[in-house]
Amino acid sequence: MSVFADRLAETVRATGTALCVGLDPRWAMLPHSLRERHADHGLDGLADAYAEFCLRxxxxxxxxxxxxxxxxxxxxxxxxxxxxxxxxxxxxxxELGCVTILDAKRGDIASTATAYADAAFAGAPTPSGTIPVWNADALTVNPYLGEDAVAPFVQAARSDDRGVFVLVRTSNPGGGLFQNLICEGRPLYRHVGDAVARWNAETLGTCGFGAIGAVVGATHPRELVELRAALPDVWFLVPGYGAQGGTAADVRAAFRSDGLGAIVNSSRGITFPFHPDDPAWEGKIIVAAKLAAEEMRV
Amino acid sequence: MSVFADRLAETVRATGTALCVGLDPRWAMLPHSLRERHADHGLDGLADAYAEFCLRxxxxxxxxxxxxxxxxxxxxxxxxxxxxxxxxxxxxxxELGCVTILDAKRGDIASTATAYADAAFAGAPTPSGTIPVWNADALTVNPYLGEDAVAPFVQAARSDDRGVFVLVRTSNPGGGLFQNLICEGRPLYRHVGDAVARWNAETLGTCGFGAIGAVVGATHPRELVELRAALPDVWFLVPGYGAQGGTAADVRAAFRSDGLGAIVNSSRGITFPFHPDDPAWEGKIIVAAKLAAEEMRV
Incomplete structure (x- = not known):
């Protein structure tokens, strides 16, 4: 496996788009035709419907x-x-050659964070050897627990060649309650950004970016400009585009001049652009994905 | 169901102890006799061993x-x-009449936090009605995403009569990296504590405490004193006792004069007080639990 940062850069270059497709399955939004086949099977039916829909x-x-x-x-x-x-x-x-980001926003004290990191990346140690659990390429991580709590994720990313995206400035309207507090002259999210830069520094790939990225919402274009300047070699995962209100113009600042440096997530806008009764839902997803990929062309 | 805060108070009073038993199963620490029965079955064997051990x-x-x-x-x-x-x-x-706290430290933007809250408490909405998932009495929650991200947990706790424990000052050595930053004159964890007090205020039970609690580590006795004074009607979940270094004296400040107001967690100290080869492991757990319950007598 190549260095995570380079693998992400290669995927963006190969497809020509910085689009990240978010899979947020919700029962009420699934096509009726699909729901009907799973409606009488409780949680197992819900899970089967989610798998069938997401695989499609x-x-x-x-x-x-x-x-x-x-x-x-x-x-x-x-x-x-x-x-x-x-x-x-x-x-x-x-199998389809994707870079996968498990959006779980995990975080805990070191010994517990190690279990989350093993689940995401290396797998579970068992007598029959290490068995993969999620085997994702990257994981989103919450920084509130601090240095030693993020360290196991950073170490696991380095030793297994995976990536971590640390929450820095989230896209939700109430995200500023703590993230915008001025701490020792600068907002809290800038302190978190500085820690990300430090964790990232020793993981740089040939593309110039590293394995420890930052989550920065499309709904805060000013902070996006500021953080791009402050963290020039950090990959950004940018949520909040589309359904949450961020526009293509809002996210432009997240990119380096060569078009690398950010992936922009859209979930509902791509996976649910149809009414549940619409028999042509698959075609609508294809069109929505093409349009979004075009808007995020690099 | 009675109000969560009162249910917790009744459980503490009925058993006469503020001890919370943490279940952190780890394969390498399980009794050999138990491991042998599950060793050849991969992740399913690991899961079965964890279930068997924890149920015992x-x-x-x-x-x-x-x-x-x-x-x-x-x-x-x-x-x-x-x-x-x-x-x-x-x-x-x-079934055994316990108050259960799912320690998952969840947190995400509102629409996603609602899914985590439903999983923890009310259950999943399906065509055959709402089906419980974890059905826990309380959940630990990470505050970094702010106001609207914590709100679904607070609302779910209120409408389903459950509890939430928000991370305020965690027990790990590196927890201060962000939590101790001085923001507008006070450390970040005090700002989070104030938000908890606000969320908690409208959930008070007859015991005088509410449903929105705070996680405050036993490893920070000074902060425990300060937060107890600042948040007189907030239940504290106190980790870090025992294996992490906190002592019974360190946690005394977490309690109101009548002995209520805090539950003190011990995980490894109670569930793994034996060598894996020890055939008498069950007796050791009984002794460790009795000793810890006695130390946390209220």
């Missing part, structure tokens, strides 16, 4: 975009069977 | 302590089957 979405979108971000929360809501669906989706995305 | 621990400890905190990370490391083991452990703890 992968077939439809990977011709134009191959950075894929499943959101763990929606799979967790379908219980243990939902986590099996998540595993199937990650496996299939990998 | 519940039988051994619930005579003296009935606040139980499974750590989601270790179950996640056994994959989807591990999440099924987590579900079994939570179900059994409930």
């Amino acid at each position: 979405v992968l077939d439809l979108v990977t011709p134009v975009a191959r950075v894929i971000k499943p959101q763990a929360a929606f799979f967790e809501l379908a219980g243990p069977a939902g986590m099996r669906a998540l595993s199937q989706v990650l496996d299939r995305a990998r | 621990v519940l039988d051994l400890v619930t005579p003296v302590a009935r606040v139980i905190k499974p750590q989601a990370a270790f179950f996640e490391l056994a994959g989807p089957a591990g999440m099924r083991a987590l579900s079994q452990v939570l179900d059994r703890a409930r």
Whole structure:
């Protein structure tokens, strides 16, 4: 496997787009025709419907975009069977040559963070050897627990050649409550950004970016400009584009002049551009993915 | 169901101890006799071993302590089957009359946080009605994403009569990197504490405490004193006692004069007080639980 940062750069260059497709399955938004087949089977039916839908979405979108971000929360809501669906989706995305980002926003004290990092990357140590669990290329991580809590993710990313995206400035309207507090002269998110730069510094690939990225919302274009200048070699994962209100112009500042440096996520805008009754839902996903990939052309 | 804060107070009073037993199963620390039965079955074997061990621990400890905190990370490391083991452990703890705290440190933007909150509490909406997933009494939550991200957990706790424990000052050595930054005159963790007080204010039970608690590490006795004074009606979940270095004297400040207001977690010290080769491991767990319950007598 190549260095994570370079693998991400190669995927962006090969497809010609910085689009990241978010997989956030929701029962109420699935096509009726698909729901009908799974409606009478409780949580297992929910999980099977999520797997079937997401695997189909992968077939439809990977011709134009191959950075894929499943959101763990929606799979967790379908219980243990939902986590099996998540595993199937990650496996299939990998088979299709995608870079996978597990959006789980994990974080805990070091010994526990190691378990989350092993689940995401190296796998579980068992008597029959290490067995992969999610086997994702990258994981989103919450920085609130600090230095030693983020370290296991950084170490795992380095030793297994994976990536980490640390929450810096999130896209939600109330994200500023703590992130914008002025601490010793600068907002908290800048302190987190500086830590990301430090963790990232020793992981640089030939593309000039490293393995420890930052989550910076498209809904904060001013902060995006400021953080791009402050963290020139950090990959940005930019949520909040599309359904959350961020525009293509808002995210332009996230990119280096050669078009690398950021991946821009769209979830609902690509995976649910149809009414559940619409029999032509697959075609609508293809069109939405093509349009979004074009808007994020690099 | 009674108000969460009162249910927790009743459990502490009924058992006479503020001890919270943490369930952090680790393969390498399990009794050899138990491991042997599951060694050849990959992740499913790991999950079955975790379920068998934790269910046995519940039988051994619930005579003296009935606040139980499974750590989601270790179950996640056994994959989807591990999440099924987590579900079994939570179900059994409930049958035994325990208050269950799912330690998952979840946090995301509002629409996603709602999925995590539904998984923890109300359950998944399906055509056959709402189906419980973890059905825990309380969940640990990370505050970094701010106001609207914590709101779905607070709302779910209120409408389903559950509890939330928000990370305020964590027990790990590097926790101060951001939590201790001085923001507008006070450390970040005090700002988070103030938000917890605000979220908690409208959830008070007859015991005088509310449903939105705070995680404050036993390894920071000075901060524990300060936060107890600042947040008089907030339940504290105090990790870091025992294996992490906090002592009974360190945590005394967390309690109100009548002995209520804090639950003190011990994980490894209670569940792994034996060498894996020791055939008398069950007796050692009973002794460790009794001693810890006694040290946390209220």
